[in-house]
Amino acid sequence: MSENLHTEENPPTGHRFSSRSIRSFVLRQGHMSNAQQRHLDEMMPKIGIPYQSAALDLNATFGRNAPKILEIGFGMGETTAQIAAAHPEIDYLAIDVHTPGVGALCKLIAEQQLSNLRIIQHDAIEVLRDMIADDTLAGMHVFFPDPWRKVRHYKRRLIQAEFLALVAQKLVPGAYLHCATDWENYAEWMLEALSASVLENTADGYAPRPAHRPLTKFENRGLGLGHGVWDLVFTRKS
Numbered sequence: 001m002s003e004n005l006h007t008e009e010n011p012p013t014g015h016r017f018s019s020r021s022i023r024s025f026v027l028r029q030g031h032m033s034n035a036q037q038r039h040l041d042e043m044m045p046k047i048g049i050p051y052q053s054a055a056l057d058l059n060a061t062f063g064r065n066a067p068k069i070l071e072i073g074f075g076m077g078e079t080t081a082q083i084a085a086a087h088p089e090i091d092y093l094a095i096d097v098h099t100p101g102v103g104a105l106c107k108l109i110a111e112q113q114l115s116n117l118r119i120i121q122h123d124a125i126e127v128l129r130d131m132i133a134d135d136t137l138a139g140m141h142v143f144f145p146d147p148w149r150k151v152r153h154y155k156r157r158l159i160q161a162e163f164l165a166l167v168a169q170k171l172v173p174g175a176y177l178h179c180a181t182d183w184e185n186y187a188e189w190m191l192e193a194l195s196a197s198v199l200e201n202t203a204d205g206y207a208p209r210p211a212h213r214p215l216t217k218f219e220n221r222g223l224g225l226g227h228g229v230w231d232l233v234f235t236r237k238s
């Protein structure tokens with residue numbers, strides 16, 4: 001790894017993102033297919049939740065009392081839909097900012113008639129901070145977050161001290177945060193940041209891939225080529 005992980009300018013944890021001038025994403029235009037646009041227009045009024053500055057009543061939102069899992073950065077939503085379909089007893093709140101991805105997940109929700117999945121298209125840090133009450137989430141998923149490979153961009157990485165403090169507040173005691181990455185430098189960074197947080201590691205270092213995270217086609221091909229994937233599963237102390 002040629003990048004220098006720990007410099008004074010780029011410490012491993014504790015970056016200040018509270019100013020919100022530094023975000024973990026850059027809004028890209030991206031191609032939107034007609035089908036994605038159609039499903040977005042049709043589904044978002046039904047299953048989209050607009051950003052608001054007050055906490056949501058999640059049981060009222062989903063119309064039932066069931067465990068709630070929040071995912072940050074669902075991309076095109078394939079894994080998200082697959083997990084929600086496999087666990088109808090759990091409610092999923094999926095967050096991303098990328099419009100074609102929102103359209104793609106809307107399409108999957110419509111096709112598979114998933115009733116346990118809602119979408120928020122907004123900065124997940126603001127959603128977590130403002131819309132999620134403390135002690136409410138049974139789990140959180142952060143799968144393959146943007147690795148921000150250049151040292152000068154490390155400050156954009158989602159997994160860092162302040163974010164993890166916020167996560168710990170929102171989980172119910174015993175609930176988990178599951179992160180996965182295919183970028184070794186980010187895996188090391190995550191392990192260091194998570195180990196320094198109040199959350200507790202469920203494994204000795206990296207965790208075996210939990211059964212709830214399906215193996216993607218892309219990941220399978222990468223594994224065949226000898227590329228690594230690292231899972232990290234930490235829990236809030238009960």
Ligand SMILES: C[S@@+](CC[C@H](N)C(=O)[O-])C[C@H]1O[C@@H](n2cnc3c(N)ncnc32)[C@H](O)[C@@H]1O
Pocket residue numbers: 023024025072073074075076079095096097098101122123124125142143144145146147158
């Ligand atoms: C590299 S993609 C991974 C997508 C997906 N999880 C996967 O495994 O294919 C990261 C996603 O996170 C989203 N993202 C990054 N920071 C975010 C934030 N603060 N709020 C919402 N979405 C964010 C990006 O828009 C992008 O779609």
